[in-house]
């Protein structure tokens with residue numbers, strides 16, 4: 453915010469030559485986008501608990517938000533020259549707020565695309581195993597060092613290599629993903645090797661058979 457304000461003050465006071473003005477305005481736009489992303493992530497983080505309250509949960513297949521997020525991210529991957537594949541092996545049904553499930557998939561897939569250079573690959577898989585819906589997002593990107601693997605789920609942490617590769621980022625995406633998954637009684641783990649790639653895997657309990665069948669409407673409690 454301070455940087456954005458000083459760009460605007462310099463422009464307002466006429467201290468920037470006409471040929472440099474466009475660059476300053478571009479930087480101001482970039483900073484304001486960063487702030488918008490940060491506010492958006494902070495709001496999602498602050499309201500996560502409320503968003504998963506029983507009245508916001510419905511029975512959904514975890515494949516639906518995966519496909520919605522995947523279609524958007526596929527375009528971004530292809531633009532960047534990263535190959536993208538999505539495999540819903542099963543369509544496990546869980547009881548959750550669909551918007552939060554879209555956030556989980558979008559954050560994990562966008563990170564995989566963001567931290568993988570051209571020529572790499574991103575693979576998204578969904579399975580059902582022993583009462584769990586299991587989602588996997590793997591990439592062949594920059595990887596995460598062993599000392600960093602537990603810090604990446606903390607608010608605001610961004611690794612120096614990630615910052616170097618991708619200036620845009622709030623460091624809040626994985627904190628949000630973890631808060632949502634924990635809230636649904638699930639877990640998330642990461643396996644990674646530097647310069648080889650990363651695999652994020654999360655699991656959420658499937659809805660029990662005593663619950664009503666997939667309806668799209670609110671679950672009756």
Ligand code: ADP
Nearest residue numbers: 563564567604610611614621622623624625626
């Ligand atoms: P952001 O991507 O905005 O920096 P996140 O909370 O989503 O924030 O991720 C935190 C950090 O975890 C990233 O800055 C990066 O260091 C690391 N990270 C997350 N996903 C990946 C990935 N797929 N490959 C390499 N590093 C990753």
